[in-house]
Amino acid sequence: MKERLEALKLEAIEHLNQVVDAVQLNDLRVKYLGKKGALTEILRGMGALSAEERPVIGQVGNEVRAAIESIIESKASYFQNQETEQRLSAEKVDVTLPGRALKQGAIHPLTKVIQEIEDIFIGLGYRIAEGPEVEMDYYNFEALNLPKNHPARDMQDSFYITEDLLMRTQTSPVQVRTMESMKGEVPVRVICPGKVYRRDDDDATHSFQFHQIEGLVIGKGIRMSDLKGTLLQFTREMFGPNTQIRLRPSFFPFTEPSAEVDVTCVKCGGSGCRICKHTGWLEILGCGMVHPKVLEMGGYDSEQYTGFAFGMGVERIALLKYGIEDIRNFYSNDLRFLQQFARN
Template sequence: MIEKPMIIQELEEIQDTALEALKKIENEEALQNWRRDILGRSSAVMSVFSNISQHPKELRPLIGQVANQVKQTLETALLDRSEIVKEAAILQKLQDEKLDVTLPGRRPVTGRYHPVSTVLRRIYAIFADMGFQVHRSRDVESDLFNFELLNIPAYHPARDMWDTFYVEGEGVVLKTHTSPGQIYAMRKNAPKPTRAILPGMCYRYEQISARSEIQFNQLEVIAVGKNITFGDMKGTLNGFVRRLFDKDVRTRLRPSYFPFTEPSAEMDVECFVCGGKGCSVCKGSGWLEIMGCGMMHPVVLQNGGYDPTIYSGFAAGMGPERISMLLHKIEDIRYFWGNDIRFLEQFR
């Protein structure tokens, strides 16, 4: 039996010592040092390969074999240890990076729409689904379009219904309602049918208060065709109201008077805040007055370019600010043009 050469013993010792040392290594830097010392070019193990010629020829294969084994063992151990060290390092890093997640976030600046724009868009969208398109018209209007063509001649008692702002010059007013737009929209379409919504700013000489403004938006809905009935008006407006407020909301119509419609009605919606029991929003009545409406008056149809013996139509008008006030329980109509940032910011 050939005696174990010295060098093999030494290699085995180096291996044991190195593995022992490796087990204690906890970080990447020490790991690299260990690699340099144990497996580097000038390390004891590696020098066995370069000095192999110093050993007797017959022992060289054995020495080479053992040295290779040692090298492989150490390399494998290094890889394993490296995995462990990396994992530990990640865990440590995660630990060190822990945040107080309850600290407030950094908010980017955000823009917002004015609440009137928001409610108008909602109304546009609902009517668009029913084939109604938006027509807009001017603010400073002639007496002819604001009154005369709408069946409101001068000194008609109905003129009391609007406290009008008159503009310097003859027969010019700030439009008191969006109804002049009816004539424009009908004349554009007649004799083809019309389905239009007419939003716009209106003006009335009022004492400004929490309930009334001198300037306010109005939105009218008109449909004209050969087969349009009061029933269609009910169906269309009820459909709108159910989409706007609540799918089960109850409505009622009660007679009213507008010079440009006949029959005329007011539509009330059962108060969606209290469900009709009576609350501060509906002032105890259980009903919310939501819009005026009616079948288009023959004179208005005629002025719009439709033969009233063949065509019929309906019109309805509502106040977007009022709807916004009801939807969001806004207490004071002056907030809309006041534009206090503390009000506007709530409409995110």
């Protein structure tokens, strides 16, 4: 058995010295030292040896195992170092090369327009007010002179959660909440930006979710001319100093009188083109004098105070400002579209 062990040692050393990679090395380790390996097979015969022979053969077996393991460890370390050197060579970095510029994000065009509108009205002395997007029917409709079963509710196809809760269809409820919080104090001068929700996604200029900014002013002696002057100042700062506006009679339950506001076409300046359908005008928002009932429900004496309100769709303003034809571009997350605004 001793001779077999010595022969196995010589055979293993010869084969181990010829290995060229870690895979072959592992195969030989299993072949000679594994549970079913050659060394284990030989040592299983120790049971047939005499008591005097067993220690001797056991010591020889340990020496053979140690010799084979020593070579395997040496080879494994060699292959590991070789692999490390190859990886370092392949992954080395030329520190003299210029760095790769990181792509920077940019403010979304809708956010830019909201911030611009806010800046304009803050400059006019307004403050920003906010309210919940899940709103009570009372604030969304009833306090705005739209009692239950009022036909004008059909103008806004709503997402109801319960009979008395819905996703707000306008930011006007914030105006009511502001009036309540002011407890009859004046002046009131706020704008209310936020998301609103309506089942209105039939074409490229509408979406079930969009952004509105509404404004409210209450005080003594507030007149329609104050409203027109405010909106003229806003549109000139938003679209350019030569912008003109016109007010067309309209109907909103929460204002009386009410008007739609048009601006001279941002494309042709009013001369007529495809964008304005050759009229020279583009509709941008609705407005009017706050209805006396709305003032009363908000806690204001309509005999003593008057006010005006206006509301605009942010997407509508952005479409006109940037010459965009499809509102869905704002929500598609297409980098080709969004990167255009990183330079503005």
